[in-house]
Amino acid sequence: MGVAVIGGGTMGQGIAYVFAAAGVPTTVVEPESARADVLVGTLADRARTGAERGRLDRAAADALPGLLTVVSSVDALASGLELVVESVPEVPALKREVLAAAEKREPRLLATNTSSISIDALAAGLARPADFLGMHFFNPVWSLPLVEVVRGAATAEAAVVSARAHAAAIGKESIVVRDVPGFATSRLDNIAAFEAMRMLEEGVAEAEDIDKAAVLAYGHPIGPLRLSDVVGLDVRLDIARHLSTVYGERYAPPALLERMVAEGRLGRKTGQGFYDWT
Incomplete structure (x- = not known):
C-alpha cells in the first residue's frame, strides 16, 4: 500500500527517493508550496543522474516520478499505509505534533528520522507506542547504506522486524540500538x-x-x-x-x-x- 515521508527537506527527499527508486509508491507531505512544486522534478533529475552513472537501473529511474505523490498536509495521507517516516526538523515539540497527526492515519509502522531526540520522549504522546520507533537515515540517503533502527522502551519486537525489513527492501543494512541520547x-x-x-x-x-x-x-x-x-x-x-x-x-x-x-x-x-x- 506504499509509504509516506513527512517533510520534503534534504533528508525527507532522500528517504522518499530511495523508496521510490525501489519501486515503492511514496507520498511526501510538504506544506511549503515552493518546495513541493519542484520536489518530484528534483528527484527525477537525481534518478536520471543515478542511471547515467550506473547506480540506478534505467527502468527504475524512468518509473520513479510516477511513484511519487506530494500532498500539503498529513491529513491528506491515505489511511493504513505500511510505513510513515516523519522527517521534520529536530525540534521535539514539532515532531510530537507531526507524529500525533500521523498516528491518526493508522499506519502499520510509524517511524521518526531523528539523529538525537529520545524515542521514548516522542512516544509519550502516542496512543500506539508499540508500533513506533526510530529509523535514522544518513545523508546523502541514496549513497549511504545504513539505517539505524532505534528501539524505544515500548517498541514491539514486530515493529523492529518490520523496520529492518523495510530497510532491506530499499537496499540498506540496519543496526538496532536502544534509546540513549545520540544513539550509536x-x-x-x-x-x-x-x-x-x-x-x-x-x-x-x-x-x-x-x-x-x-x-x-x-x-x-x-x-x-x-x-x-x-x-x-x-x-x-x-x-x-x-x-x-x-x-x-x-x-x-x-x-x-x-x-x-x-x-x-x-x-x-x-x-x-x-x-x-x-
Whole structure:
C-alpha cells in the first residue's frame, strides 16, 4: 500500500527517493508550496543522474516520478499505509505534533528520522507506542547504506522486524540500538566533527587537510568538516546543544560552529560553510 515521508527537506527527499527508486509508491507531505512544486522534478533529475552513472537501473529511474505523490498536509495521507517516516526538523515539540497527526492515519509502522531526540520522549504522546520507533537515515540517503533502527522502551519486537525489513527492501543494512541520547552513530559522528572544528579554531591545520587526514589515514569516505557542510551546520548545532545537556562539555558546541550558524553559513544548502559550495 506504499509509504509516506513527512517533510520534503534534504533528508525527507532522500528517504522518499530511495523508496521510490525501489519501486515503492511514496507520498511526501510538504506544506511549503515552493518546495513541493519542484520536489518530484528534483528527484527525477537525481534518478536520471543515478542511471547515467550506473547506480540506478534505467527502468527504475524512468518509473520513479510516477511513484511519487506530494500532498500539503498529513491529513491528506491515505489511511493504513505500511510505513510513515516523519522527517521534520529536530525540534521535539514539532515532531510530537507531526507524529500525533500521523498516528491518526493508522499506519502499520510509524517511524521518526531523528539523529538525537529520545524515542521514548516522542512516544509519550502516542496512543500506539508499540508500533513506533526510530529509523535514522544518513545523508546523502541514496549513497549511504545504513539505517539505524532505534528501539524505544515500548517498541514491539514486530515493529523492529518490520523496520529492518523495510530497510532491506530499499537496499540498506540496519543496526538496532536502544534509546540513549545520540544513539550509536550520532555520538561517534558528532564527537569527531566537533573535535575537527576545534582543531580548525586552534589553527592546527586547514579544513581541507583535516578532512584529508580522516579520509587517507582512517579510510573515511568524507572528512568530518565537509560532512558537516552536507549535514547542515544548523543541524550540527542543534545536536550539540542537545547532547551537551546529557554528556557535558565533550559535546559542547564549538565557538566556531556557533559563529558560523549565527552568520547564516550553514554549509552546502546556503553555499558557504567550511567549504565554498557555490
